Amino acid sequence: MHHPQKVLLVEDNEDDQYIGRYVIKKQWPHAQIVVAKDGLHAIEVLEEAGMKPPDLILLDINMPRMDGHEFLAAWYGERGLHIPVVVILTSSEQAQDKQRTSQYSCVSDYLIKPLTQDNLATMRWAS
Amino acid sequence: MERRLTGRYLFALGLVAAVLVVTYVLIVQQDRQQRDAGYVINIAGMQRMLSQRIHLLIEQLHVRPGDTDAAIKVYSLGAAIERMQDNHRELTEGAGVAFLTQDIQARYFEQDGVDELTTQFLAAARTAQSKISSNPAGALEVDVELTELERVQSEGLLPKLDAVVSALEQEIAVRVQKSIDLKKTCFIAGLAVLILEALFVFAPMVRMIRETLVLYASANNALREFSYRLSHNLRAPVASAIGLVSITQETMANGDHDMARDSIERLSGAMMRLDKQISDSIAALKSQESLPDPEPVHMQQLFETVIAKLDHLPGFDHVRVSTHVRHEEPVVIVRSYVEQIVENFVSNAIKYQDPNASQSYVDIDYDKQGDLCEIRVRDNGLGVPAAHRGQLFERFQRFHPHAASGSGLGLYLVRRCAEAIGGTVNYKAVTEGSEFSFVFNAS
Numbered sequence: 001m002h003h004p005q006k007v008l009l010v011e012d013n014e015d016d017q018y019i020g021r022y023v024i025k026k027q028w029p030h031a032q033i034v035v036a037k038d039g040l041h042a043i044e045v046l047e048e049a050g051m052k053p054p055d056l057i058l059l060d061i062n063m064p065r066m067d068g069h070e071f072l073a074a075w076y077g078e079r080g081l082h083i084p085v086v087v088i089l090t091s092s093e094q095a096q097d098k099q100r101t102s103q104y105s106c107v108s109d110y111l112i113k114p115l116t117q118d119n120l121a122t123m124r125w126a127s
Numbered sequence: 128m129e130r131r132l133t134g135r136y137l138f139a140l141g142l143v144a145a146v147l148v149v150t151y152v153l154i155v156q157q158d159r160q161q162r163d164a165g166y167v168i169n170i171a172g173m174q175r176m177l178s179q180r181i182h183l184l185i186e187q188l189h190v191r192p193g194d195t196d197a198a199i200k201v202y203s204l205g206a207a208i209e210r211m212q213d214n215h216r217e218l219t220e221g222a223g224v225a226f227l228t229q230d231i232q233a234r235y236f237e238q239d240g241v242d243e244l245t246t247q248f249l250a251a252a253r254t255a256q257s258k259i260s261s262n263p264a265g266a267l268e269v270d271v272e273l274t275e276l277e278r279v280q281s282e283g284l285l286p287k288l289d290a291v292v293s294a295l296e297q298e299i300a301v302r303v304q305k306s307i308d309l310k311k312t313c314f315i316a317g318l319a320v321l322i323l324e325a326l327f328v329f330a331p332m333v334r335m336i337r338e339t340l341v342l343y344a345s346a347n348n349a350l351r352e353f354s355y356r357l358s359h360n361l362r363a364p365v366a367s368a369i370g371l372v373s374i375t376q377e378t379m380a381n382g383d384h385d386m387a388r389d390s391i392e393r394l395s396g397a398m399m400r401l402d403k404q405i406s407d408s409i410a411a412l413k414s415q416e417s418l419p420d421p422e423p424v425h426m427q428q429l430f431e432t433v434i435a436k437l438d439h440l441p442g443f444d445h446v447r448v449s450t451h452v453r454h455e456e457p458v459v460i461v462r463s464y465v466e467q468i469v470e471n472f473v474s475n476a477i478k479y480q481d482p483n484a485s486q487s488y489v490d491i492d493y494d495k496q497g498d499l500c501e502i503r504v505r506d507n508g509l510g511v512p513a514a515h516r517g518q519l520f521e522r523f524q525r526f527h528p529h530a531a532s533g534s535g536l537g538l539y540l541v542r543r544c545a546e547a548i549g550g551t552v553n554y555k556a557v558t559e560g561s562e563f564s565f566v567f568n569a570s
Binding site (some may be wrong): 013014016018019022023049062091092094112113114115116 | 355359362363364366367369370371373374388389393396397
């Protein structure tokens with residue numbers, strides 16, 4: 001059973017942020033939750049000096065400014081940095097979205113919204 | 128498009144059919160003439176043979192009257208004379224008339240020509256036949272007729288018949304050549320028609336079909352993209368709603384009524400977004416249907432209707448909305464489309480107002496110069512980031528998702544409506560805020 005200490009939720013929709021916070025807190029009561037409103041904001045959060053890296057990133061796909069694909073390409077694809085486990089959290093069931101994200105070894109699972117405790121309990125932690 | 132294609136295709140088919148019919152008629156006519164020519168040559172040649180046979184039979188009966196074959200020879204003589212008479216009639220009055228060229232006519236009808244000689248020959252042959260038929264011994268008395276037959280033959284019946292056959296052959300050779308030339312002409316004309324059709328009918332048809340296919344493929348791709356985006360946009364609020372309902376149920380069960388109330392409020396917002404998405408999608412589909420009838424509209428009245436429809440929007444009270452109608456006369460327009468365009472411009476100005484502005488405003492301006500009308504909606508709101516201005520009127524574009532919710536279809540619908548009534552929509556960045564305009568022709 002995984003108990004992440006810190007979770008980064010990258011999500012633009014305020015309702016989904018609200019649901020995410022609630023469900024994560026229920027599943028892992030001691031986890032610290034950080035929310036970024038899009039990919040660019042997530043990079044800013046990750047690059048913050050002295051920031052303890054999260055154990056898990058829950059990443060939405062469709063977002064303004066920088067979407068989930070662009071975030072993965074910028075943070076992982078281009079920089080080649082080691083990043084935590086990324087779980088995609090989206091309402092898109094498009095095969096091409098799933099395929100595009102699966103090329104990144106850090107992406108361990110692909111969850112369809114809404115986020116539930118069952119999702120978090122059963123999701124894969126390694127691709 | 129379909130009518131043009133059908134028209135061209137039918138024209139091409141008609142042209143090919145016309146060429147085929149003309150060719151068929153000409154070839155059949157030529158074949159008949161050739162058949163007649165063969166027949167005429169045949170009977171002209173036969174005349175020569177018959178004149179010799181008649182002369183020979185009379186001579187044989189004269190030398191040996193009453194021999195064992197006399198009866199047969201008498202019968203053959205009669206048949207030969209009848210045949211020669213029929214042939215002569217056929218050549219001068221029947222099928223042969225068509226081939227009586229000036230040269231052949233001269234050979235036939237001049238003094239001592241074929242016609243006269245044949246008549247004399249047949250008269251002498253009939254007299255001899257009459258004498259022989261009435262009395263076998265009479266064969267001994269046909270010296271005069273034999274002399275007459277020999278005279279006619281010697282005076283040129285045979286060479287003149289030969290000359291007629293030769294002239295007929297020449298005439299027919301000329302006609303056969305003409306027939307070959309005609310068939311060649313028909314063949315070339317047929318090929319020319321096919322080439323012309325290939326160039327001016329089939330090539331444009333193929334081009335039209337290719338262009339149509341490209342259009343359909345593009346429309347299909349657009350539709351697929353639209354469906355994908357639409358399904359995503361519909362699913363997103365539904366997924367949020369499911370999550371929120373679940374939280375509401377849990378928090379109510381736990382007695383956390385504040386959080387339950389918060390979740391229900393959010394649920395209401397998600398449902399409103401869903402409703403807006405569905406309405407805009409229906410409007411997007413409707414904009415592709417037939418155009419409503421235009422009607423005379425007072426712009427001031429239209430603006431007031433739009434403003435009244437938007438007064439429930441959050442933030443409406445913080446915005447000063449003013450109208451400036453510089454041309455009072457009613458203008459004939461598709462009211463629902465223009466209303467939708469103005470409504471979209473004004474609602475965007477309210478939704479994307481600048482929270483830091485001391486006084487937010489929206490100015491709606493209408494002017495008319497000749498037939499050209501312009502509606503301008505100017506605000507001092509957040510404006511549109513420069514990077515996004517190119518895609519402003521495309522589908523599913525949202526530039527301030529945190530300022531307000533939207534389907535991303537609004538300005539796309541505006542463009543569709545404007546184009547449907549022959550107008551254009553434009554965006555102009557101003558020092559503070561935005562200026563949207565809709566220009567259309569009143570005529």
